[in-house]
Amino acid sequence: MSSKIGTILSMLFVVMFFLFGTDLLCLQYCYSSLDSKGITISYYISKNGRIDNDFISYLSNKYEVEIIADQKQSVDYGDVVRFTIRDTFNPLVISSSEMVVSISREAIIGYYG
Numbered sequence: 458m459s460s461k462i463g464t465i466l467s468m469l470f471v472v473m474f475f476l477f478g479t480d481l482l483c484l485q486y487c488y489s490s491l492d493s494k495g496i497t498i499s500y501y502i503s504k505n506g507r508i509d510n511d512f513i514s515y516l517s518n519k520y521e522v523e524i525i526a527d528q529k530q531s532v533d534y535g536d537v538v539r540f541t542i543r544d545t546f547n548p549l550v551i552s553s554s555e556m557v558v559s560i561s562r563e564a565i566i567g568y569y570g
Contacts, residue, residue, distance in 0.1 A: 483548070484556075488558055494522055498516050499564040506566050508530060525542075538566060540563075544557075544559075
């Protein structure tokens with residue numbers, strides 16, 4: 458009888474371990490996706506040479522992320538523009554609420570080659 462209970466309890470721990478591993482893999486996938494979107498958004502900002510509200514909302518809708526940038530940054534040729542990209546992640550067992558994954562990137566206006 459005790460070996461059956463031990464087997465059942467150990468299976469519970471194995472299932473929780475696999476769910477935790479799945480959360481870590483999904484979190485890494487979300488981060489990698491944000492990183493690739495950040496590189497693409499940086500390219501578009503460098504190429505277009507502007508960072509106004511219309512352009513940010515266009516990129517946010519196109520890539521389905523939240524982009525936060527300071528509107529007072531200068532956008533002359535060769536200037537560095539800093540921005541942050543955010544997305545939400547719904548974990549299975551790490552947390553009971555949504556997690557926000559964000560990355561910070563920079564773009565140099567006029568350098569997109």
